[in-house]
Amino acid sequence: MAVSSKCYYALRAIYALSEHASAEPLKIAEIAERQQIPVRFLEVILGQLKGGGFVRSRRGAEGGYTLARPPEQITIGEVMRYVDGPIAPVDCVSQSRPKECDFHGHCHFFGFWGRVRQAISDVVDRTTFADLMRENSLKHREYVGDWTI
Amino acid sequence: MAVSSKCYYALRAIYALSEHASAEPLKIAEIAERQQIPVRFLEVILGQLKGGGFVRSRRGAEGGYTLARPPEQITIGEVMRYVDGPIAPVDCVSQSRPKECDFHGHCHFFGFWGRVRQAISDVVDRTTFADLMRENSLKHREYVGDWTI
DNA sequence: CTCCATTTCGACCGTGAAAGTCAAGATGGG
DNA sequence: CCCATCTTGACTTTCACGGTCGAAATGGAG
Known part of the structure; x- marks a missing residue:
């Protein structure tokens, strides 16, 4: 009853891209660092996710990955x-x-x-990944806390 | 998100013992045949289940396995x-x-x-295993069917 | 056009667990 | 004593997981 670490890495990568939410792509190295994923393995995973239509890529300098759909729809x-x-x-x-x-x-x-x-x-x-982000922003607000009247 | 086949075999073995529900032990070979489990592997599994306190064994001729607790309590x-x-x-x-x-x-x-x-x-x-047995007896009644007014 | 950063592709590999198998011994009933 | 059965523990085989690596293709910047 456990998810593979590959799967968990994939979810975290998509989460990172959800947080980024910009037209500018995010580099593999950047995603890897933020989510603690072995770079070489992440390459494989993102390639697979691209094949599944979850992400898009841009090559060359200033290249990287973006979500293919908004986080509300994944x-x-x-x-x-x-x-x-x-x-x-x-x-x-x-x-x-x-x-x-x-x-x-x-x-x-x-x-x-x-x-x-x-x-x-x-x-x-x-x-959805949007749900996840919302949940975490709420939690953070709770943690910082004490700002409500 | 999958259970190992060993685990599934263990569950089926205990189910077989639940159905048996008698002071007389059930032989490994018998359980194996009813539940389609490789005999040699089942030996290993029952040994482990005994260690966990789920089943008891009796050696020698006319030996075999019985549940250590009633099916309602597992x-x-x-x-x-x-x-x-x-x-x-x-x-x-x-x-x-x-x-x-x-x-x-x-x-x-x-x-x-x-x-x-x-x-x-x-x-x-x-x-519990008692729940499972009840569920299956109901299903069987449905299947035979048409006995209600 | 050239250089460099980046993605892309496919091959490669070591480890550990899953799924059984097997042999030999201990035990109890008849 | 004999045989059927459980007991124990070592053994084997296969395969997916969790990565690595090298080289090529691509695109932007100067």
Whole structure:
């Protein structure tokens, strides 16, 4: 029940690009430093994310990466699925590519696994990167604190 | 976000023992056949489950395994945790052994991962093997069907 | 046009865990 | 005593994860 570190890196990279929110692209090295990601590995990851249509790139000097869509329109779930594959505790309850198991139809755990998958989906598919940023700005305000009357 | 096949085998083995519900032990070979588990591997798994206090064994001819507690008192979650380790998308939100990440305190994803973990726990810790059996007996009745007025 | 910073592409690789397998011994019933 | 069964622990094999690396293509600036 764990996400791969590659997936977590991908999410953090997209978060960094969400924060940047500018027409100017952000360089790989910059993203890597802000989010503590090994540069060479990040190259691979961003290449993959580009293939998935999440980010765009500009080459050459002053090049770098930008989001392909605004943060409000990217959910955490879709990134996770793209990088790590279907979100499901076992293959037979994957919504995209369900795989028949040995107990066709009378699997004792089918309903249960389905509920687990649904519970996860309910969280990850309803959270966008914009939500995440908002949540963090609120938290920061709380932390600085004491400015309300 | 997947459970290991070892863990799934463990759950199915305990389910088989729950169905058996008798003072007479169930043999490894029997469990293996009913639940489609490689016998040699099941030996390892049952040994581990015994160490966790989930099952008891009786040696010799007419030996085998029985549940150490009634099915109402074993949740799926505790078995999963015992076999696969903490249930958490990332280590920092594990409730049993949280591991500090690089962003002590200001991790942008901390709250999010926590909600994911909670969603999973809500399902797996509230479901016992007795619940699972009841669910399946209901389903079977539905399938046979047409007996209600 | 040339130089340099940057992305791009594909190959490469070491480690550790997952998923089993196996042999030999201990134990208990008949 | 004999046989069926659990017990223990070592062993193996395969593969995905988590990266690295080198060289080429590209675009902006001067």
